[in-house]
Amino acid sequence: MTVKIVTDSTSDIPASLALELGITVVPHMVFFGRESFLDRVDITTDEFYRRLTLENIYPTTTQPAPGVFADVYQKLLKGNDEILAIVLSSKLSGTFRSAVNAVGMVEGKNRIEVIDSSLTTMSLGLTVISAAKIASQKGATLEDVSRVVKAKLPHANTIMAFDTLKFLAKGGRIGKAQGLLGSLLAVKPVLTLKDGEVAPMTRLRSMAKAADYLYNHIARVSHVEALAVEYATTPNEADVLVARLGAIYPVDSIYKSVVSPVLGTYTGPNVLAVSFIESK
């Protein structure tokens, strides 16, 4: 009997790592006009950001349909195996509803649990990674893994420094950061997740200052259990931030990943983010 871990592609877990840890990542859909792509499957992050930057079109996204989750569940449910699906905040997407609706469509539904993480990006990713590690331990049950994950969720978060809020506003997911729109000065808004929604933290005048802010925030976290740095189109800035964070946390254990196209649709290019789990 094994507990299998399922998440959605906003978790931003690098594909190789997902494969290694046996995590099933269900892709969202990304649209450029009438062209549709499975997130990170049909379109690479490089290609996505190239088009996002060069083409005069705002992409749109849609969550995985219940049928997609149902297929995934059905394939994973062998023998006595159990499934824990951990998905992005239900306040940002209907993915949670899709994942829950799908449970009723398969045989063995009492061996599936779906968790609304209230998170997204690598704070979701880090939680999913830790879930996969617990699930791989001998004798771990769905109940065990679920309990540990739920205990970690309140201590995980992401802080993102945006180059612009244009994409977030266009996509209708700006939430409480609405008040940061319309600034007459060029500012880099820093946002976080609060109660499953996007919420403002502060504003800075340059990405360099924003990177300082991210670093200082992590430096103030008392015990970092897991840490990740994400970028969209600026790998060098991410490298510099990872190197600095190495002073606080073992640099080899910091995950570095690229913001998925489905999220890039809302963050736009140049975004820089840190995600962490604080151990209590």
Place this chain on the structure above:
Amino acid sequence: MKQSNTISGPEFRDMFAAATNWLEKSASDIDALNVFPVPDGDTGTNMLLTMRSTVEEAYKVNEPSVSAVAQAMANGALMGARGNSGVILSQIWSGIAQGLSDKETFNGKDLAKALTQASETAYKGLSNPVEGTILTVMKDASIAGQKQAAKNGGDAMAVMEAAVNAASESVANTPTLLPVLKEAGVVDAGGQGLFTLLDGALRYLRGEVELMRFRKPQMVSSKIPMTPITVTAPEKVGAHEIPFGYCTEFLLKGKELEPEKLKHKLVRRGQSLIVVGDDTTARVHIHTIDPGSIIHFATTLGTVHSVSIRNMDEQHQDFLEMQKSRTPVADIEIVAVAAGDGLADVFTSLGVASVVAGGQTMNPSTKDILQAVESLRSKKIIILPNNKNIVMTAEKVQALTEKHIHVVPSKTIPQGIAALLSFDYEADFDINTRIMTEALTSIKTVEITRAVRATQFNGLSIKKKQAIGLLDGTIVAVADELIDVLRSTLTKAGMKKAEVVTLYYGEDTGESEAQKVKKEIASRYPNLQIEVVKGGQPHYNFIGSVE
């Protein structure tokens, strides 16, 4: 993907059935936007109920012709119209039905014509059409539809697409047309509702019915900056208008009713009057403090049906409660002192709730600042004096008010902006005051002006009208040309470490001159981020920050 060159009656019906379901998903969000003509918070619900009645009627038609379906929908809308927005929506439907009369099916050209007819009929139904409302959105959508049809007439989907895009733009623009929206920081609710309907219809044409089940309509954001850090409940909205009274609606049946004449007779008896319909059936909507006399008058003209009288003061209370629950907890508001329209706009766009006019040589009084403080809703106020001669004036405010006041002693405009930007949305009143005060020293202030008299200072000999440069309040440079002074003042501010330079140009300085200065600095410091913003301040040609 559906090929939608022409559309049949049943398709037309299904298209708006889908659009109605789409509207349902954001009806409550639209309710919360509602401030015009009265903030009663029911626009979304009213439009939804009107559309339900509209679509219901369409399902009763057995003919496949689009003219029959559209006519039935117009009747359904008229019979089921609720509230201001519902009645206007019924006018829109009446226009659409007229535009599609005698059509078996319709193409893009026909659709464009129907939308135009809808816009015209909607304007005609109102005694006093107001721009920045659902009317403007309908008009803009129809104009875009016409343009698209002229280019590529046949394709109904292309016309719909053009109309939806224009509607979205138009909704975003409503606060610039209607001050009450700008004041409340929202877009027009009726306009948003209409956009949502058209968007829903377009999505149906695109074959996105499945997708629509799992998604929510987009709420359009305003184009103009107008959001204070805390959301101010729109208590002020409409406060200067007459008492809200009763929202009175009924259907009048009879002979030779002549809606135009009816409108004339009712127009002085209340506000937000709408009369729509024909000589045998007319729907009347009016806000009045005496509904009895209106109904009495109506019974002399024909038979009165579906009477609805609602107390709007109660509705308004409910609306305020609803807004209250949306207000964030961090209940801090900020007052800033600044001279110049440009600077006032910069502060406002960064979240200042009230800007007091004043600055160098025109210091505001304690009373001026006190008034600004008292006008705000919050009990916790941070004041940014932005001038060293105003700091003490600001500090006197605390003794005169029951509210809690913290003064962040900003001595220059750039210091005030640096403090404001550092506002932490997670932190409380005291911590924010500390963070903002710390931020004052994170930048250097550069001010460039012309000497009003000859003087000696710091070993510099200054002639009258020469350009002088101040760094954090001290004169450090003098020359005949502004640009020379700016250059040497910036050098003294330590440009090697600087990442961002922001220059606010004054009322006597043109934008082209400011841009020239920007180029000149950029050529010297290629890695620097330079921003030039209109400040409009008196005396100072340039005020700048180096950080």
